[in-house]
Amino acid sequence: MSLALFLTFSVALVSLIYLWVKKKYSFHAENGFLYDEPSFPFGSFKGVVTKTHPVYIMKRIYDKFKGKAPAVGFYRLLSPSVMILDLDLIKTILIRDFDNFHNRGIYYNEVHDPLSAHLFNIEDQAWRKMRVKLTPTFTSNKMKMMFTTVLNVSNHMVEMIKSEENLDMIEVKEILAKFTTDVIGSSAFGLNLNAIKDPNSEFRRMGRKVFNTNTNVILKFMIFNAFKSTARKFGGRIFDAEVTDFFTRIVKETIDYRLKNKIERNDFMDLMIKMYIEPDENGDKLTFNQVLAQTFLFFIAGFETSSSTLTFVLYNLALNQDIQDKLRDEIKSTILKYDNKITYEAMNDMKYLQMVIDETLRLQGPVLGQIRIADNDYQIPNTKLVIRKGTHISIPTYCIHQDPEYYPEPEKFDPERFNEENKKNRHQMAFTAFGSGPRNCIGERFGYMQSKIGLISLLLNFKFHPTEKTQVPMIFDKRSPILAPPDGMWLKVEKL
Numbered sequence: 001m002s003l004a005l006f007l008t009f010s011v012a013l014v015s016l017i018y019l020w021v022k023k024k025y026s027f028h029a030e031n032g033f034l035y036d037e038p039s040f041p042f043g044s045f046k047g048v049v050t051k052t053h054p055v056y057i058m059k060r061i062y063d064k065f066k067g068k069a070p071a072v073g074f075y076r077l078l079s080p081s082v083m084i085l086d087l088d089l090i091k092t093i094l095i096r097d098f099d100n101f102h103n104r105g106i107y108y109n110e111v112h113d114p115l116s117a118h119l120f121n122i123e124d125q126a127w128r129k130m131r132v133k134l135t136p137t138f139t140s141n142k143m144k145m146m147f148t149t150v151l152n153v154s155n156h157m158v159e160m161i162k163s164e165e166n167l168d169m170i171e172v173k174e175i176l177a178k179f180t181t182d183v184i185g186s187s188a189f190g191l192n193l194n195a196i197k198d199p200n201s202e203f204r205r206m207g208r209k210v211f212n213t214n215t216n217v218i219l220k221f222m223i224f225n226a227f228k229s230t231a232r233k234f235g236g237r238i239f240d241a242e243v244t245d246f247f248t249r250i251v252k253e254t255i256d257y258r259l260k261n262k263i264e265r266n267d268f269m270d271l272m273i274k275m276y277i278e279p280d281e282n283g284d285k286l287t288f289n290q291v292l293a294q295t296f297l298f299f300i301a302g303f304e305t306s307s308s309t310l311t312f313v314l315y316n317l318a319l320n321q322d323i324q325d326k327l328r329d330e331i332k333s334t335i336l337k338y339d340n341k342i343t344y345e346a347m348n349d350m351k352y353l354q355m356v357i358d359e360t361l362r363l364q365g366p367v368l369g370q371i372r373i374a375d376n377d378y379q380i381p382n383t384k385l386v387i388r389k390g391t392h393i394s395i396p397t398y399c400i401h402q403d404p405e406y407y408p409e410p411e412k413f414d415p416e417r418f419n420e421e422n423k424k425n426r427h428q429m430a431f432t433a434f435g436s437g438p439r440n441c442i443g444e445r446f447g448y449m450q451s452k453i454g455l456i457s458l459l460l461n462f463k464f465h466p467t468e469k470t471q472v473p474m475i476f477d478k479r480s481p482i483l484a485p486p487d488g489m490w491l492k493v494e495k496l
């Protein structure tokens with residue numbers, strides 16, 4: 001090829017790419033939306049992971065456009081997204097018009113990446129059927145049955161902390177992650193994992209592998225999501241072979257062992273095994289891969305969210321000693337009322353405990369927001385704006401939780417925001433740490449229960465203080481998919 005031909009070809013190619021990108025980035029303008037000016041190739045997310053956490057980018061967009069329109073456009077790489085700013089519209093999308101917004105539009109690949117085809121990601125009828133099947137796992141009755149198992153695990157955690165030689169500077173995030181790993185291991189897999197005591201716990205290592213993502217993994221996830229059908233065609237996998245093989249082996253061994261020894265434990269695995277071997281009223285059974293994916297989801301959804309919540313509760317209590325003392329007093333006096341026993345009923349009677357957890361979820365809730373995808377074109381009520389079919393929708397939970405219109409002095413930790421009266425006077429959508437509508441968090445009860453049990457045990461035995469390594473103010477770890485402290489959570493622990 002001559003140089004002139006080569007140059008002509010290159011110029012033509014660059015011009016074509018330029019026009020294609022320009023067309024992509026004109027989507028919101030063409031649809032009449034206010035939008036955040038994108039820059040190639042990250043769209044609105046320039047500097048994500050390398051410089052900042054996506055939640056700060058979302059907050060910049062929210063603060064700039066809130067009050068100017070019910071919704072604003074932005075771009076994830078080249079894909080258009082719409083952030084919903086108005087609370088009434090959020091309610092309409094999540095609840096009233098749920099039929100048009102029932103999917104999240106997240107990449108999954110049943111064939112090449114079976115772990116990814118779980119309840120959080122799957123769509124349409126497959127999601128509906130699975131949600132109906134899994135809902136009975138999380139009733140109050142089921143929680144009550146698992147209560148003692150969780151309490152036993154939390155007692156192990158207390159013993160482990162007591163045996164530490166130096167309590168002046170302890171990294172509590174890792175201890176709490178081991179606690180919730182053991183809780184999920186025992187309640188979902190029926191295994192006595194002992195990650196708390198075992199520094200080489202395989203389960204904990206797998207958990208770290210899934211959540212301690214690096215730039216490559218996050219970029220891969222963004223690219224697969226931006227080009228879903230191509231990624232599917234080429235067998236794109238989010239989870240690496242080691243994680244897939246580990247969970248496949250554990251689930252298979254657990255099922256085989258229980259079936260062979262006729263073991264029934266009334267836990268999550270039991271329910272899955274029943275759905276695996278017994279057809280439902282339509283004659284459908286779950287496949288092994290379906291069982292595998294849901295069990296894996298319960299593991300990843302269950303341990304990191306709750307351990308992160310617990311980590312931040314301890315952080316907030318260390319920085320607010322008066323609130324810590326008040327909460328400990330409530331725990332002690334409530335237990336006295338219940339024959340000096342920590343019971344399911346006593347736990348549910350601790351109203352201040354609930355308020356402290358909710359205020360933590362407001363300030364540092366692990367999940368940044370809710371996502372949905374528009375099934376069909378959708379005209380935003382009382383406007384001419386139309387959200388086009390296939391557009392990604394973002395509900396900016398973190399930004400709403402930080403909005404001074406709903407929470408005056410938003411950076412202040414104040415559990416009273418969640419007393420009955422304040423809750424009643426606030427818009428229902430101003431607090432959505434567990435999402436809302438038919439696709440909300442299915443594990444909410446379990447998340448609260450393990451967080452509460454962990455806190456009751458810890459506060460009865462220890463007092464928590466900040467150290468010089470405790471970060472104030474908190475700047476979230478830019479590499480973490482959920483909100484997490486950047487270098488662990490270092491606190492001083494005083495034995496009581």
Ligand code: HEM
Pocket residue numbers: 119120121131297298299301302303305306309361365366367369370371432433434435436437438439440441442443444446447448451
């Ligand atoms: C403090 C703890 C937790 C928090 C803050 C939390 C938060 C959330 C949020 C915000 C969503 C998205 C809801 C939406 O899009 O409307 C979600 C979904 C989900 N969560 Fe949780 N979660 C927690 C604990 C758990 C636990 C313990 C489990 C299971 C053992 C769990 C399982 C799930 C599942 C399966 C979904 C997807 C539901 C669906 O698509 O139908 N979560 N969670």
